[in-house]
Amino acid sequence: MSSYLILKYIHVLAVIVAVGTNATYGVWMALGARQPDSLRAILSGVGFLDNRIANPAYGLLLITGLAMLYAGHLFVSTPWIATALGLYVVAMALGARGATPALRTQLQALESGGLQSERYQRAAARGRTLGVIFMVLVLVITFLMVAKPALWG
Ligand code: HEM
Numbered sequence: 001m002s003s004y005l006i007l008k009y010i011h012v013l014a015v016i017v018a019v020g021t022n023a024t025y026g027v028w029m030a031l032g033a034r035q036p037d038s039l040r041a042i043l044s045g046v047g048f049l050d051n052r053i054a055n056p057a058y059g060l061l062l063i064t065g066l067a068m069l070y071a072g073h074l075f076v077s078t079p080w081i082a083t084a085l086g087l088y089v090v091a092m093a094l095g096a097r098g099a100t101p102a103l104r105t106q107l108q109a110l111e112s113g114g115l116q117s118e119r120y121q122r123a124a125a126r127g128r129t130l131g132v133i134f135m136v137l138v139l140v141i142t143f144l145m146v147a148k149p150a151l152w153g
Contacts (some may be wrong), residue, residue, distance in 0.1 A: 011064040025131035079151035091137040102127035
């Protein structure tokens with residue numbers, strides 16, 4: 001098997017881990033809202049999954065993606081690759097500067113003011129919105145990777 005295919009295999013495994021983990025957050029949050037006693041543990045659990053499982057897998061996606069460009073003699077200037085890479089950067093910035101801080105604020109607000117506090121509710125709503133936008137970006141990237149549309153040029 002070529003090194004390109006081995007890289008692609010690892011790339012797809014990383015997609016499964018990263019996107020699959022992210023997809024469970026909504027379920028965790030819904031369960032947490034129904035069981036306020038477990039909410040603190042659930043929020044820290046989501047934070048742990050994000051830091052230790054999902055985000056490293058997104059890092060591995062970039063590394064294996066770039067390695068495939070090299071191994072497969074592909075160009076960053078290819079429209080579907082350039083668009084996907086741009087969306088990847090936007091999505092990662094949104095996660096690091098928006099969603100992750102919102103989760104941290106949510107935990108702090110839960111401890112200081114409780115579930116009904118305005119600070120908690122605001123951080124939870126912000127995290128939800130950013131999470132949905134992040135998932136849409138990732139779904140668009142996945143489509144670009146799978147369909148490789150010509151787009152322009
Ligand atoms: C959220 C980020 C990403 C997701 C969800 C994703 C998803 C995927 C999927 C599902 C495939 C398999 C498509 C196929 O074989 O037909 C793939 C292939 C590929 N991806 Fe990604 N990817 C991501 C990030 C990246 C990045 C950042 C790069 C480049 C820097 C990249 C470069 C590639 C390349 C070169 C292929 C191989 C295409 C082929 O062999 O036909 N990916 N990606």
